[in-house]
Amino acid sequence: MRKKIVAGNWKMNLLKEEAQALTAELIGMIKDEESRPVNVILFPPFIYINALTQQANAETRISIGAQNCSDKLSGAYTGEVSAPMLASLGCKYVLVGHSERRSYYGETNQSCATKIDLALQNNISPIYCIGETLNERESGIHFDILKKQLEEGIFYLNKEDFSKCIIAYEPVWAIGTGKTASSDQAQEIHKFIRQTVAAKYGNETAENCSILYGGSCNDQNAKELFNLPDVDGGLIGGASLKSRSFTNIIKSLP
Ligand code: PEP
Numbered sequence: 001m002r003k004k005i006v007a008g009n010w011k012m013n014l015l016k017e018e019a020q021a022l023t024a025e026l027i028g029m030i031k032d033e034e035s036r037p038v039n040v041i042l043f044p045p046f047i048y049i050n051a052l053t054q055q056a057n058a059e060t061r062i063s064i065g066a067q068n069c070s071d072k073l074s075g076a077y078t079g080e081v082s083a084p085m086l087a088s089l090g091c092k093y094v095l096v097g098h099s100e101r102r103s104y105y106g107e108t109n110q111s112c113a114t115k116i117d118l119a120l121q122n123n124i125s126p127i128y129c130i131g132e133t134l135n136e137r138e139s140g141i142h143f144d145i146l147k148k149q150l151e152e153g154i155f156y157l158n159k160e161d162f163s164k165c166i167i168a169y170e171p172v173w174a175i176g177t178g179k180t181a182s183s184d185q186a187q188e189i190h191k192f193i194r195q196t197v198a199a200k201y202g203n204e205t206a207e208n209c210s211i212l213y214g215g216s217c218n219d220q221n222a223k224e225l226f227n228l229p230d231v232d233g234g235l236i237g238g239a240s241l242k243s244r245s246f247t248n249i250i251k252s253l254p
Pocket of ligand 1: 009170174175176177178214215216217235236237238239
């Protein structure tokens with residue numbers, strides 16, 4: 001059975017006290033959902049990972065992840081944070097290839113592949129983000145783009161390592177724009193991703209692969225999206241910064 005996951009990408013938001021207060025509120029709210037087998041992952045800025053990992057320690061349904069990691073193992077790379085450093089803080093997940101990293105910081109499918117490798121070597125599960133731009137969708141090449149992102153960024157893994165990864169489909173045109181993919185669009189792409197995974201690794205691996213939707217997902221549209229057969233939860237940006245909306249999104253998991 002594949003995992004149902006709601007992940008919150010805080011991006012470069014919140015001061016330390018705000019991050020701790022939001023985490024405390026989420027811990028409190030998730031307690032009210034005692035019977036729900038949810039997996040919640042919070043992706044705060046690097047500098048809060050240590051404190052939040054300790055804060056969330058007793059709540060096993062909340063994990064702390066990193067928004068990025070270096071494609072280098074160690075050395076003279078000023079400003080970088082390595083996968084072993086994240087592991088030493090108890091970090092269990094890392095986002096790789098978020099479209100903001102791809103477009104503002106020049107990340108490529110190849111650098112993503114290196115990061116995924118380093119994460120796995122350090123027992124950190126990568127959430128590999130893929131998605132097409134509006135231009136690519138309008139030109140009708142979105143399936144090719146997604147396939148290339150999968151082939152170059154993650155399909156070099158063997159089956160065992162691939163099974164430790166999560167895929168997030170995040171259409172670039174939907175991120176932070178208030179424009180969500182329709183249910184038909186989301187299901188069409190998630191099904192395509194699962195079929196592409198099945199063609200590479202077989203049906204069982206594809207059926208067990210969690211594929212999250214991201215892009216202006218909020219407490220109004222989460223329920224419809226999360227009920228789609230090939231959507232296993234969401235990667236949430238803006239709506240993860242308020243405990244009420246994020247908890248409502250968590251409650252939208254079937
Ligand atoms: C994201 O950046 O991963 C994201 C999904 O952002 P938003 O929910 O704000 O569109």
